Every structure is written in structure tokens, then in C-alpha cells.
Amino acid sequence: MSPTFEFDGAEIAARDGQTIAGALIASGRASWRTAAGAERGVFCGIGICQDCTVTVNGAAGVRACLRTACDGDVVEPESR
Amino acid sequence: MRVVVVGAGVIGAASALALARAGAEVVLVDRAGIAAETSSRCEGNVLVSDKGADPAVRPEAELAIASNAMWRSLALELDAERGDGPATELEAKGGVVVAFPQGAAPLTAFAEGQRSIGIRAEVVDGAALRALEPHLSPEVELGVHYPDDAQVQPSLATQSLASAAMRRGARLVLAEVTAARMRGGRIVGVETTSGAIDADAVVLCAGPWSGEAAARLGARLDIRPRRGMILVTTAMRQRVFHKVYDADYVGAVGSADAQLQTSTVVESTPAGTVLIGSSRERVGFDDRPALAPIEAIAAKAVRLFPFLAETQLLRTYAGFRPYAPDHLPVIGEDPAVPGLFHASGHEGAGIGLAPATAELIAHHVLGSATALDPAPFLPGRASLAEVAA
Amino acid sequence: MSRRHVVVLGAGPAGLAAAVAALEAGARVTVLDEGERLGGQYWRHHEAITDRRLQHGWERFERSRDRIAAGIAEGRAVLLQRAAVWRVDVEPLRLHALVGKPDAPGRRRVVVRGDALVLATGAHDRALPIPGWTLPGVTTAGAAQALAKRDGVTVGTRTLVAGAGPFLLPVAQSLAIAGARVVEVLEASRLPRHAAGWTARPWELAAAAGKGLELAEYARSLLGQRTPYRTGSGVVRILGERRVEAAVVARLDRAWRPIPGTEREVACDSVALGHGFTPRLDAAIQAGCALTEAPPGSPRFVVADPDQRTSVDGVWAAGEITGIGGADAALAEGDLAGRSAAGTPHAALAAARRRRDRTDAFARRLEAHAIQDGWSSWLEDDTLVCRCESVEAAAIVRASGSASRALRLATRAGLGACQGRTCGSSVEALCGERLGLDARPLLAPMRIGELLGGSEATA
Structure with missing residues (x-):
């Protein structure tokens, strides 16, 4: 079963068990957050750097590299 | 005239500037550096809202009113001197003290007293309150708006005060003061870990460590630490627009109770984080991150602003607030050691009270003019002697 | 047989080895780990996705995983996965964790008590x-x-x-x-x-x-x-x-x-x-463990005695937090720490100590790769050093050297979302002094609401 989630209005299909970051990368995206106007994506990949955070189902600051994508998740990009 | 100022927190830095401006040769001595302790572990409050009109505390209210006005002109001057960026980040955003249903009557009575001594304090409710703070809990019924409450970035402001003093000839010495140099019963300098410094006067601004430092200088001063814990959130879209407190704040500062006390103080910073304070505990100089105060602060903050429940915490930190047994600042010459002046015991209000305190110090040390009344804060005052005895 | 309750923080090679060894020594064991699956970074995997060619020493992982599963079946082991440990108290020993989907609001708040703690929190890339x-x-x-x-x-x-x-x-x-x-x-x-x-x-x-x-x-x-x-x-x-x-x-x-x-x-x-790597010392620092000395910008490590005991009573350390040595060293240290924490006396640990000591050579060779000071000369004035707060190198250099904690704080370098975990060592190297950025009161991100409503205690 492959979960599908919404990202910034687009439907993203993830492999079962993939993280949100993994699925976003697989969809061809390298960045999904802005910091001081510049684009950011995964940097540390293991939950340390906070660069890849997204808002998931309304909760901000979710590390996309740690969070497994779930069917029906609504994921939004962040900026700070 | 040479003056040694011991302690480079906000009180020491402001005093150094005031003394240098009045023509003294100033040596600022600190064991750790500028704003190394309390002045970088606090919210940067420049408040009038928490100052009551009761006779026992009214002198501090008057000092706060004067100091609040001084900060505004001082911030402009420091900005102009620095030139390449804000020197204090003074934000005159105003404060809103709010009451839950049972607390409305005491708060409005408190505000009425404040108005009688010249503090602007406007009762707001309903739509007016929501217009000030749209994200407040619906539980909150009434608030008092204090347009004159302000905040500075405390460590930056302290640095700017010290830099301004140094531009006027003050010198910074990184050393720990170990003893007084005495001659003819008068203090004539200090011994430090990097040598002796002669002086015509010594001003002790060591915050919560002032009692210990006074003892090294042969004086007796009862100043104790009270720990305050503060929570810091991650940066976010601004949803808190003033300094917002619950009405318990006044009780916590004025209390002699050793037990943990908290009252909520919530505010945004220019960096986008939200600061949530603050607890008061008498636990000595224990700065380990304690659990009970952060849980208590968190609960109260969420009650005030429900959206905070989903907000991420970045860190917590502890700072020590110096207080005197009668909860008034101690400013003036030591009754037993001529030439030694104290400026401490500001208890969590040191940032706000720094400019007025510095003016009083310049008055005591150099005889500079002041419109402030120095009498209530003198170290020899009766209320301090009684408690100490 | 030991009747001690050994709590292991981290389920990478060191933590797994510690847990298995403590079980073998008869202890009760609770393992807490932030991941969804055991293995830490070294054995990071997903059953349906991971190419087996990417895994090394996989049989050892499987044996460890199965031994812990057996411990759970015997009622002697508890495994808390997706557990973000945000606070460690040592007197008495208490680990405060939030259990649930990473960074989701309203995770289950759990407090784990125990007799001994093995810290095996690993390292992250620098x-x-x-x-x-x-x-x-x-x-x-x-x-x-x-x-x-x-x-x-x-x-x-x-x-x-x-x-x-x-x-x-x-x-x-x-x-x-x-x-x-x-x-x-x-x-x-x-x-x-x-x-x-x-x-x-x-x-x-x-x-x-x-x-x-x-x-x-x-x-x-x-x-x-x-x-x-x-x-x-x-x-x-x-x-x-x-x-x-x-x-x-x-x-x-x-x-x-x-x-x-x-x-x-x-x-x-x-x-x-x-x-190279930055050891994840947050929990060890909060527990009060003594660290080695090192110049600003160079990693410090947890000081451990020959049996992996730290300076704090009841706390052991294993793996990369005691020195970067790779998976073999982590496994050997974890094994020793787990046995010792379970109460095995020093004299009975000689073989485990020898196995650990054999891994030292590799760790020593890694010293040839240590970061050298000249790296800062490839920075430009506007190179961002602190990624979270977008602080440029020039601002940090300007603030360094002065007597002012104030100035350094005012740059906000190291004060952002990652709390200096990414840039802290570099900022300290540029400032030429330790700034205490690694003393973090909260060991993991959490939401304010997760502090409310008490917690569920486990024995």
C-alpha cells in the first residue's frame, strides 16, 4: 500500500514506510522551506538540523526526515 | 576622580556610563564579562505595570516611572552612537495585564491605585481587549492596558551601555574582586585577581552576588538570589503583540514565600520567538533546569494563549534575580564603609530601573543633580536594618 | 542473577549491545530510542525499502534485535521506540520521554525509572x-x-x-x-x-x-x-x-x-x-557526566572508566559519545557497559574489556582525519555559519574576542531551531572559546502542551 499525502496543493505518492522527506525528494523536490528568503531542504537527514521542517496536519515544526508519510497527511511548506 | 564599578551587568554598565558622562574616570570590573549573568538571562522588562501604589512599594513605582522615560531617550542616543544597527532593540509595545473571572476586581483596584500616581493604566474588555490581543483565551474577561510598558534586548542593551561608557573613557577589566583596599577607614580601591585598582569610590553592582561581594569588601549587605525560569519557543508568525501577563505577577515579585511561584508573562521578540516567564524560587544559585517551574509556567501560558499548546519549545533558561529582604532596590553609600556605594537588589526589574539607578549613583558618588528621591533606597534604611537584625 | 533495572538510551550498535549484555547478565532492561526501528544511524533501515547491500554486520543486528524480542517475551525487556527523551534526571534516575510520531502534538508522556543508565546516544555528522x-x-x-x-x-x-x-x-x-x-x-x-x-x-x-x-x-x-x-x-x-x-x-x-x-x-x-562527527552529548551533559577537555571547536567526549562508567554514579556511557571509533568499538563498549551496569563485577569483565581495547587502534587512526584550523580561510564574510538564524561568518568574527557574552548572543548564532547542534562547534572555533551551547535544557524538541497533564510512569 502506498500512502498519498498532500503537499502544497499537490498529491504526492510515497512508498510505504518512506519519510515525508524521502517522498518529496522522490517527487523531484530538493527544497520545501525558506529561511531568510533562501530555499532549504534536507541537510542532516537524521533529525538534528531542523532544516527540513514542514507543517503536518496543522502542526508546525515537523522534521520531514523523521516523520513517516501517512495516507491523507496534509503537509505544508514553512518559512522563517 | 576615579570610580571602580564592580559588575558589568545592566546596573554596572548604566552606572559606568552615568559616571563617565559626569566626568569620572571609570574602571568597570567583571569576573566574566559584559552581561554574563542576570542581564543576559532575563526578558528585558522595562515595566510600570507591575509597580503598585502602596506606600511600601511606591518609591519603586516612582523610580520605574522616571526610569521608563529615561530609557526612551537613552535608547535613541545609544542607537545614534552605535550607528550600524539597533543598540537596545527598545520596543515600546505596551503591556496588557489580564484577569480571569475571579481576578477582575483586584486588578481594577490595583490599576486605580496606579493611575493615582501617574501610571497610565486603561481598563479594557470585550472587543477592545481582543483588538489588542486577538489570540487571548476566551476565558479572559478583562485586562488593563499599560501603554508605557516596554522591552529591550537586555544583553545587547547592556553591551551598548558599556560601549558608550568606554567611548567616554571607561576601561573594562576582566577580573574577580577579592578584597577592599582601605585607608583611614575609607575604601580606596579593590584587590582583584589581576592586581589592585586604586579608586576614590567603589560602586558595587554585582546583582545576586552583591551580598558575597560586599562581604569581601568588608561590608554587610543582605542580597539574595531568587531563581527565575523562562521558556523560549521556536520562531513563529507573530501572535502576541504586547507584553501580556496574568495578574498574579505582582504577588510573585513582592512575596517573601520560598515556594515556587509563577505568573505568566508572554511576549514576542524581534527574532520571532516567544518568551514565557516566569517563576520565582528561592533555591540559592542552583541553575539546573528544574521540572516543576517549567510545567507550571507552561500550564499558565496555555491557559492565557491556548495556541501555545502546539507551539514548540526551543529551550528553557534560568537566571538569578537579586532581592533585598524588604524588596526595594539598595542604592547609596554603605553606612559602615565610606566610599563604597551599592546598586543592587532590583529583583527582576533591574533592566527597567537601570537608567534611574545610574542617575542616583552619579548623584551619590559625584554629587550630580537629580530630581529623584534617593532616600527610600539608601542602604542604611530602617526597613533593611530591621530585617537584617 | 542481577535484579537491576538497566535503562539504555539509544538503540544503535552501542545501545543494542548494552541491552543484550544486560539481559544476558540477568537484568531487567528498558531501551528508549527516537527511531521507528532499531539500529540507530548505522543500521538505519526499512524492511520494504533498504537495499541489503547497504547494511554491514547485519547478522549482529538481527541477533541483537531477536535477543531483545526474547527479553520482551520473557517479561524482562521493555522497548520504547519513537521515544523522544527530553530530560534526564539522575537523582533519582528518571528519563522523561514523549512517545509517538516524531514531532506530532500530544505524544504520550512517559517517565522511566531505573537503577542504572547506559547512555548510547551516538553521534551525528559534522x-x-x-x-x-x-x-x-x-x-x-x-x-x-x-x-x-x-x-x-x-x-x-x-x-x-x-x-x-x-x-x-x-x-x-x-x-x-x-x-x-x-x-x-x-x-x-x-x-x-x-x-x-x-x-x-x-x-x-x-x-x-x-x-x-x-x-x-x-x-x-x-x-x-x-x-x-x-x-x-x-x-x-x-x-x-x-x-x-x-x-x-x-x-x-x-x-x-x-x-x-x-x-x-x-x-x-x-x-x-x-x-567527522559530533558526539550527541546533550543527555550526558544534563546528567552531569564529566567530559574530556578539548580546544574550542574540537569535540569533547564523555569520560569513561575501564568499565564504561561515567563520573556520575549509576550512569554508563558507550559508543561514539566516549570517542569516535565506529561500529565495532561501539558494539564492544556497549557490551561492556551493559554487563557492568547490570552489576557484573569488574573482575568478571576482563574478556569484555579486552574486546573493547582491541577496537582502540581504529579510533586512534581516525585522529589523522581531525579537523584542522585552516578551514576557516575558505569562508567568505557572508558565508552563513548558523543555518537556522542565517548568521554570517563576519558577524560571528566581529562578536568574538570581546568580553561580551552580550555581543555573541546578539548575533543569535547557535540560538535557533537546532540549538547550535549544527553550527555550535564551528561558532566556537571562530570565537576561540566555548560558549556552552551544548548545555541544552531540553534534549529534544517538544510542544508546550506536552508539558501539561502529568505523565505515565513505568517501573
């Missing part, structure tokens, strides 16, 4: 700041590894791997297996050919490490891709508008200063950086 390193497409070497293993993806298709240390090799191999072309592997250190036993050729390096087979495999896969492995070289600038388009590579001198005139541009769409 990446030095480089002009352009915030561009999308630049990741740590560990991220490249994790994405390849756990998610089966690579950030780009032409990747430059750069940094220092033999761990760059498995990263390059993972990238290759996951489908990227590794254009070059750049090792900043000029490896001494004679003194420490390293050579410029990775397969010999591998043999010297006593891990011949494993590292020789890496070397072969690099050769298969015709990937050059260059020592004394590094990335000094990363180019691109909205993502990586190329990198400037230069020869580095012994101090890691770029040698003028040696710069060349390498086309790539991704860069994986790993200049």
Missing part, C-alpha cells in the same frame, strides 16, 4: 560551513547515507562527496547503489603514508583499519564507477542559483587552507559533506 552550503542539494554525508538506506532516494544524480575520514567511503558506496553517480570523493586530510599507517589509496586504508573486507568493497564500488579519491582536497565553494549546479574544489595544505591557484570547478547537482 559539516563545516562552506560558501553555498545552504543550497538545496547540499546535505551531510550522513543524510545521503540515511536517505539512501531508509528512503531509497538520493538528493541528486551527480554527487560530490567531501570531508574527512573513512566514513566517506560507505557513503559514496550507498549513493552509488541508490543510483547516483559519485563524481569524486575528496578527503581533506593529507594522510601520512608511513607514520599512522594510512595511505592515499582507500583499499590499503581499509586494510589498515582492520576492516579490510568491508572497506575494500567500498573501494571496489568506487573503482567500478571510476570515482577519483583525492586526499588533501576539499570543496571550498558551492555554486548554484536555487540549487547546487557545481562546486569549486581546491587542494588543501596540511592545515586545510586552500592552496591558491589549485581551484577547479566540478559539475555536480549535489554535495555530501562530512568532516
Whole structure:
């Protein structure tokens, strides 16, 4: 079963068990957050750097590299 | 005239500037550096809202009113001197003290007293309150708006005060003061870990460590630490627009109770984080991150602003607030050691009270003019002697 | 048989070894780990996704996992996964954790009590700041590894791997297996050919490490891709508008200063950086464990006695937090720590200590890859050093050297979302002093609401 989630209005299909970051990368995206106007994506990949955070189902600051994508998740990009 | 100022927190830095401006040769001595302790572990409050009109505390209210006005002109001057960026980040955003249903009557009575001594304090409710703070809990019924409450970035402001003093000839010495140099019963300098410094006067601004430092200088001063814990959130879209407190704040500062006390103080910073304070505990100089105060602060903050429940915490930190047994600042010459002046015991209000305190110090040390009344804060005052005895 | 309750923080090689050893010694064991699956970074995996060629020592992992499962079945082991430990108290011993989906609001708040604690919190990659390193497409070497293993993806298709240390090799191999072309592997250190036993050729390096087979495999896969492995070289600038388009590579001198005139541009769409590792000391520092001394910018480690005891009663440490030594050292230290924490007396641990001591040689050889001071000379004034708060190098350098904690705080370097975990060592190196950024009151991100409503206690 492959979960599908919404990202910034687009439907993203993830492999079962993939993280949100993994699925976003697989969809061809390298960045999904802005910091001081510049684009950011995964940097540390293991939950340390906070660069890849997204808002998931309304909760901000979710590390996309740690969070497994779930069917029906609504994921939004962040900026700070 | 040479003056040694011991302690480079906000009180020491402001005093150094005031003394240098009045023509003294100033040596600022600190064991750790500028704003190394309390002045970088606090919210940067420049408040009038928490100052009551009761006779026992009214002198501090008057000092706060004067100091609040001084900060505004001082911030402009420091900005102009620095030139390449804000020197204090003074934000005159105003404060809103709010009451839950049972607390409305005491708060409005408190505000009425404040108005009688010249503090602007406007009762707001309903739509007016929501217009000030749209994200407040619906539980909150009434608030008092204090347009004159302000905040500075405390460590930056302290640095700017010290830099301004140094531009006027003050010198910074990184050393720990170990003893007084005495001659003819008068203090004539200090011994430090990097040598002796002669002086015509010594001003002790060591915050919560002032009692210990006074003892090294042969004086007796009862100043104790009270720990305050503060929570810091991650940066976010601004949803808190003033300094917002619950009405318990006044009780916590004025209390002699050793037990943990908290009252909520919530505010945004220019960096986008939200600061949530603050607890008061008498636990000595224990700065380990304690659990009970952060849980208590968190609960109260969420009650005030429900959206905070989903907000991420970045860190917590502890700072020590110096207080005197009668909860008034101690400013003036030591009754037993001529030439030694104290400026401490500001208890969590040191940032706000720094400019007025510095003016009083310049008055005591150099005889500079002041419109402030120095009498209530003198170290020899009766209320301090009684408690100490 | 021991009747102690041993709590193990971290389920990488060190933590798993500790848990298994403590179970063998008869203790009750609780393992807390932030991951969804056991294994830590070294054995990071997903059953349906991970290419088995990316896993090393997998049988050891399976044995450990099965032993813990057996412990659970016997009622002697408890496993708390997806457990973000945000606070450690040692008197009495209490671990405060939030259990649930990472960073989700309203996770279950759990307090774990125990008689002994084994800290096995591991390390994360350290990446030095480089002009352009915030561009999308630049990741740590560990991220490249994790994405390849756990998610089966690579950030780009032409990747430059750069940094220092033999761990760059498995990263390059993972990238290759996951489908990227590794254009070059750049090792900043000029490896001494004679003194420490390293050579410029990775397969010999591998043999010297006593891990011949494993590292020789890496070397072969690099050769298969015709990937050059260059020592004394590094990335000094990363180019691109909205993502990586190329990198400037230069020869580095012994101090890691770029040698003028040696710069060349390498086309790539991704860069994986790993200049060694930063031990994850947050929990050890909060527990009050003594650390080794080191100059600002260099890692400190938990001081451990011959049986892996820390300076704090009832607290043991194992793995990368006691010194970067790789998985074999972590396994050996974890085994020793687990036995000792379970109450096995010192005299009965001689064999375990010998196994641990045999892994020292590899750790010592890693010293040849230590970060050298000259790296800061590839910074530009406007290079972002603190990624979270976008603080430029020049601002940090300006604030350093003064007597002012105030100025350093005012830059906000190290005060952002990651709390200095990414830039802290670099900021301290640039300031020339320790700033205490690693003393973190909260060990993991949490939401304010998660502090409310009490917690569920476990025995």
C-alpha cells in the first residue's frame, strides 16, 4: 500500500514506510522551506538540523526526515 | 576622580556610563564579562505595570516611572552612537495585564491605585481587549492596558551601555574582586585577581552576588538570589503583540514565600520567538533546569494563549534575580564603609530601573543633580536594618 | 542473577549491545530510542525499502534485535521506540520521554525509572560551513547515507562527496547503489603514508583499519564507477542559483587552507559533506557526566572508566559519545557497559574489556582525519555559519574576542531551531572559546502542551 499525502496543493505518492522527506525528494523536490528568503531542504537527514521542517496536519515544526508519510497527511511548506 | 564599578551587568554598565558622562574616570570590573549573568538571562522588562501604589512599594513605582522615560531617550542616543544597527532593540509595545473571572476586581483596584500616581493604566474588555490581543483565551474577561510598558534586548542593551561608557573613557577589566583596599577607614580601591585598582569610590553592582561581594569588601549587605525560569519557543508568525501577563505577577515579585511561584508573562521578540516567564524560587544559585517551574509556567501560558499548546519549545533558561529582604532596590553609600556605594537588589526589574539607578549613583558618588528621591533606597534604611537584625 | 533495572538510551550498535549484555547478565532492561526501528544511524533501515547491500554486520543486528524480542517475551525487556527523551534526571534516575510520531502534538508522556543508565546516544555528522552550503542539494554525508538506506532516494544524480575520514567511503558506496553517480570523493586530510599507517589509496586504508573486507568493497564500488579519491582536497565553494549546479574544489595544505591557484570547478547537482562527527552529548551533559577537555571547536567526549562508567554514579556511557571509533568499538563498549551496569563485577569483565581495547587502534587512526584550523580561510564574510538564524561568518568574527557574552548572543548564532547542534562547534572555533551551547535544557524538541497533564510512569 502506498500512502498519498498532500503537499502544497499537490498529491504526492510515497512508498510505504518512506519519510515525508524521502517522498518529496522522490517527487523531484530538493527544497520545501525558506529561511531568510533562501530555499532549504534536507541537510542532516537524521533529525538534528531542523532544516527540513514542514507543517503536518496543522502542526508546525515537523522534521520531514523523521516523520513517516501517512495516507491523507496534509503537509505544508514553512518559512522563517 | 576615579570610580571602580564592580559588575558589568545592566546596573554596572548604566552606572559606568552615568559616571563617565559626569566626568569620572571609570574602571568597570567583571569576573566574566559584559552581561554574563542576570542581564543576559532575563526578558528585558522595562515595566510600570507591575509597580503598585502602596506606600511600601511606591518609591519603586516612582523610580520605574522616571526610569521608563529615561530609557526612551537613552535608547535613541545609544542607537545614534552605535550607528550600524539597533543598540537596545527598545520596543515600546505596551503591556496588557489580564484577569480571569475571579481576578477582575483586584486588578481594577490595583490599576486605580496606579493611575493615582501617574501610571497610565486603561481598563479594557470585550472587543477592545481582543483588538489588542486577538489570540487571548476566551476565558479572559478583562485586562488593563499599560501603554508605557516596554522591552529591550537586555544583553545587547547592556553591551551598548558599556560601549558608550568606554567611548567616554571607561576601561573594562576582566577580573574577580577579592578584597577592599582601605585607608583611614575609607575604601580606596579593590584587590582583584589581576592586581589592585586604586579608586576614590567603589560602586558595587554585582546583582545576586552583591551580598558575597560586599562581604569581601568588608561590608554587610543582605542580597539574595531568587531563581527565575523562562521558556523560549521556536520562531513563529507573530501572535502576541504586547507584553501580556496574568495578574498574579505582582504577588510573585513582592512575596517573601520560598515556594515556587509563577505568573505568566508572554511576549514576542524581534527574532520571532516567544518568551514565557516566569517563576520565582528561592533555591540559592542552583541553575539546573528544574521540572516543576517549567510545567507550571507552561500550564499558565496555555491557559492565557491556548495556541501555545502546539507551539514548540526551543529551550528553557534560568537566571538569578537579586532581592533585598524588604524588596526595594539598595542604592547609596554603605553606612559602615565610606566610599563604597551599592546598586543592587532590583529583583527582576533591574533592566527597567537601570537608567534611574545610574542617575542616583552619579548623584551619590559625584554629587550630580537629580530630581529623584534617593532616600527610600539608601542602604542604611530602617526597613533593611530591621530585617537584617 | 542481577535484579537491576538497566535503562539504555539509544538503540544503535552501542545501545543494542548494552541491552543484550544486560539481559544476558540477568537484568531487567528498558531501551528508549527516537527511531521507528532499531539500529540507530548505522543500521538505519526499512524492511520494504533498504537495499541489503547497504547494511554491514547485519547478522549482529538481527541477533541483537531477536535477543531483545526474547527479553520482551520473557517479561524482562521493555522497548520504547519513537521515544523522544527530553530530560534526564539522575537523582533519582528518571528519563522523561514523549512517545509517538516524531514531532506530532500530544505524544504520550512517559517517565522511566531505573537503577542504572547506559547512555548510547551516538553521534551525528559534522559539516563545516562552506560558501553555498545552504543550497538545496547540499546535505551531510550522513543524510545521503540515511536517505539512501531508509528512503531509497538520493538528493541528486551527480554527487560530490567531501570531508574527512573513512566514513566517506560507505557513503559514496550507498549513493552509488541508490543510483547516483559519485563524481569524486575528496578527503581533506593529507594522510601520512608511513607514520599512522594510512595511505592515499582507500583499499590499503581499509586494510589498515582492520576492516579490510568491508572497506575494500567500498573501494571496489568506487573503482567500478571510476570515482577519483583525492586526499588533501576539499570543496571550498558551492555554486548554484536555487540549487547546487557545481562546486569549486581546491587542494588543501596540511592545515586545510586552500592552496591558491589549485581551484577547479566540478559539475555536480549535489554535495555530501562530512568532516567527522559530533558526539550527541546533550543527555550526558544534563546528567552531569564529566567530559574530556578539548580546544574550542574540537569535540569533547564523555569520560569513561575501564568499565564504561561515567563520573556520575549509576550512569554508563558507550559508543561514539566516549570517542569516535565506529561500529565495532561501539558494539564492544556497549557490551561492556551493559554487563557492568547490570552489576557484573569488574573482575568478571576482563574478556569484555579486552574486546573493547582491541577496537582502540581504529579510533586512534581516525585522529589523522581531525579537523584542522585552516578551514576557516575558505569562508567568505557572508558565508552563513548558523543555518537556522542565517548568521554570517563576519558577524560571528566581529562578536568574538570581546568580553561580551552580550555581543555573541546578539548575533543569535547557535540560538535557533537546532540549538547550535549544527553550527555550535564551528561558532566556537571562530570565537576561540566555548560558549556552552551544548548545555541544552531540553534534549529534544517538544510542544508546550506536552508539558501539561502529568505523565505515565513505568517501573
